[in-house]
Amino acid sequence: MNLPAVISVKLAGLLFVLIFLGLIIGFTLRGRVRTLVPRRKILAFNRLRDAIGLGVESGSRLHISIGWGGLLGIPGIGSLIGLSIAKRVAKIASISDKPPIITSGEGATAVLSRDTMQTAFRELNQEDKFDTGLGRTSGVTPFSYAAGTLPVIYDETVSATIVGGHLGSEVGLITDATQRTGGVSLTGSDNLPAQAVMFGTTHEALIGEDYYAVDAFLDGEPVHIASLQAQDILRWMLTGGILIGALLKFTGLI
């Protein structure tokens, strides 16, 4: 690619990001005036809310698996979503006798997961209940992470496992263990092979961008719902652009 082409691609990228940001801010401001509701319904989130409530009532534990993606690059965003899920779930479920356990396969996300749990306890004025083992590293390679996570599911009376982060096909071992113990599993990932395995092994798999809608569905803050609406609009714009481009190419106009 020559220099002007590189510059135009960069400008197009910047423009896209600015439009995205503008839409998110615009919808957020609108959301503060009138209530926004997500336009889509995702049944998996109802199951998740039920599982959290059931876990708190029955005194069993929730397990949140945020994968081994770390914080750098594209997998980092998957980990951030996992941490965000952990943050919201921890706030609700930390009142239980058995607070949630967060497992991760990378040091930085493990540190952040412990921080998340500590913050949840601090907000509940129960910091004395915090234990560093609630945010733990299970293993630092994909399969060692899965193997290290299995004892958590089998031995710690886990009633529901929420998988949200960057994982590969080894996620099948985690979801299978949850099924065997009679637990509920809600799964989502940014990785395509993991999504295929999740679809085949669990009832509640979040496919594609549904995984990124967790925040909007879990607590529905204006900025999260606004972000979902911006995604919907841009998806249609991109789809339209691809179709028009294909049509122009097909007719020989470009």
Added chain:
Amino acid sequence: MKVPISTAIAMAFGLIVLMGYFIDIPILITLRDIFVRWAVLLMTVAVIIGIVNLVNVHWNKFTKDPGENPYSIILLVAFGLTLIVAGFFGPTSEWSLWIFNHIQMPVEQSLMAILVVVLIYSAARMFKDRFNLISVVFITTVLMMLILAVPWFGVAIPGLQGPGGIRSFIAEIPAVAGARGILIGIGLGTIATGLRVLIGADRPYGG
């Protein structure tokens, strides 16, 4: 004051790195590279913290109830031995590679083999628990792709295998189209999440 300062730092660094990708100003590009290198360095330190945490969790489990947690002591012993061997002889020495090739690799391959069994079992369970059109399409496609992956008895069946066959059609058109659709969704979700972190709406840390 802890939260606003940490949020401001995250936003400032994030914006500089993002702008460094889009705008060709030398100072921005230099700053972007420096910040990314710092991030890589911090991630490396975080790996050490992660390993210390792993050992700590298993040490606590072992000391709490030694009889009930045999795997924890196996992990601790294996960790200690690997640390001594890699530390004394070097990570690429013959002994370190022996540990990797004769313990680490076979264990991970065994887990992969178990995963195959788990996936077959899950496919059967999927038919039992979720018998609907989507499940039928999913399982049929998986079976077709597997069965047609290699020629039968060395003979490729025309129309099913090889270029122009059903298998290559599924792999090259519907599968790629579907994957691209999902990837567009993932891309949009990724940008949205990144922007929320940049404007301080999402804070994946204690604040």
